[in-house]
Amino acid sequence: MSEQSKIAANPVLAEYVRGNMVENKHRGAFCVVDQNGQVIASAGDVDALIYPRSAIKSLQALALFQSGAVEKFRLNDQDLALSCASHQGEEFHVAGVTEFLTKIGMTAADLECGAHAPFGKAARKALRISGLQPSALHNNCSGKHTGMLAVAKALGVDPKRYIEREHPVQVLVRECVERVLAVPLTPDHCGRDGCSIPTWGAPLNSFAHAFAKLSSGSNALPAIYATAGDRLFKAAASNAELVSGTGGFDTDAMNIFAGDLMLKIGAAGVFCGALRGRNWGFALKCDDGNMEAAHAIVAGLLSAIGGNSDQIETVLKTQTKQVSKNWRGFEVGHMQSAAEIASYF
């Protein structure tokens, strides 16, 4: 990080208002670029390194194409959408991942993502009532991990410990992401993600540009990546309920943009995505990692970009202003995106 970026603070992009005063401020950076890297909008230090976390599952999924797994196992759009998903652990997610595992001749026991209760409220309740324990299938990353097992099989390597940085699967995933980013990923900026695979630090703007290139079939990419990008975009956008789930913002936003938007959340306040009609990619990071703030920021961003219909505005409004209630049910405040977001365009 430059000396400059250590000193200057990113702008406030979301704030929590209680009563008639701002209680909490959320700073962050975002950028929107076209397939040539031309900046459409930019706020804050977009050269600073961020961990993209789950927001780049679609970049990591390139290894499915590079390894030949897509052809070998005849993966369909549902498999690809689940590979790009942070799902809510609903029945149809679990069923989809189970099918995907069967297709590659593996089982939930091979997943190394760990188990957690479904992120979806209804799914969590249903599982609790059933008396069953959460399994790795319910892990929001189980689709991505199944994809990584498919990569291991296609490479003909032992899948054990495929989550480790040195495993051929992660080496290939890193290579693919590096190639689209056009930025080196080094162990100097690397951590372990919630689902145990490595997450590599890279500049925020390189992620935005990667999404623009990948979703526009940019000729700056090898042909196989352009084809892969096209399939992944379509798979995610047209199976949006697999990518997040019922009532999930990524799902609702992709559906309302009717095939023009790919949107993906990442832990600790990250979003990446692309708008196909304009060949734009975008990335944002909320400095403090707050997820409600990140939702408000991305909704503000999408509103500034594409809020040209009442339907779209209705979906975005649920996030640009998130009302919160206290124990008694009184409305006590709301998270809102900063009005200034539009001014960066």
Add this chain to the structure above:
Amino acid sequence: MSEQSKIAANPVLAEYVRGNMVENKHRGAFCVVDQNGQVIASAGDVDALIYPRSAIKSLQALALFQSGAVEKFRLNDQDLALSCASHQGEEFHVAGVTEFLTKIGMTAADLECGAHAPFGKAARKALRISGLQPSALHNNCSGKHTGMLAVAKALGVDPKRYIEREHPVQVLVRECVERVLAVPLTPDHCGRDGCSIPTWGAPLNSFAHAFAKLSSGSNALPAIYATAGDRLFKAAASNAELVSGTGGFDTDAMNIFAGDLMLKIGAAGVFCGALRGRNWGFALKCDDGNMEAAHAIVAGLLSAIGGNSDQIETVLKTQTKQVSKNWRGFEVGHMQSAAEIASYF
């Protein structure tokens, strides 16, 4: 808020490190002052208004003295400690609040704080297993609310709707807080707290000074407040398990400082407190409201102030570096207080 404070950003006081890179940054402000308002240490914009939330329950408890409730009901140190508490809903908290209610001739049905499951993990589990529903007694603010019912009784007013801004109880509470702060509290900066009573915005440094005055028996205060401050400080510090609970940081920190420290957490990243031996008061607010960050900051602050023994350092270390694990149990990162905190002294 001044134009300046809108522009300048507060310093980073805590950060979350994943792997070998800072993933999230938490800015904030704090100040430490003596009973005369002399600044001992200050970081960020300490003139900016904050909502103190639950961090000033001991200031709100002054109404128990002002109204005559302490004498009328012969309130003991346990009652006073519970009035200052954000407790974990453990059995001894519920029993203590029940006794306090009986003493003033009221019941849990009179509490208007709302019900929530105990904040303490073990207490929550025990309640779930018992099959009973959480009640207002388990609400972390039930002690404070019982105190407010006692104020209503002492004032001889109808306690109904004692949570409302215009009710004589809240009018008196506001008056007491205003008097110690020596700053006007206005409806222009007011919101509703999680437990439904008003929370009033005031400058961060005024809260620090209020705690210094109140715990040092400053002669800038009316005699009744000096006496009240002395009793409240002793009640909280010597019944620290009532103020938070088993394993709670406020409790552990007060115990390890052995009577010299009063410490109180407030929602959305606030802490207030006092160090009696030095007649210092302090207040801090994490800009983004993150509670883990606020814990790291206050632990860093206490470490800079009073970390002169191995025992104290051991307690503080649990918060100055909070290790986090992922679904598989791998250590993936940690929240830490910024090393710079000590440099502000």
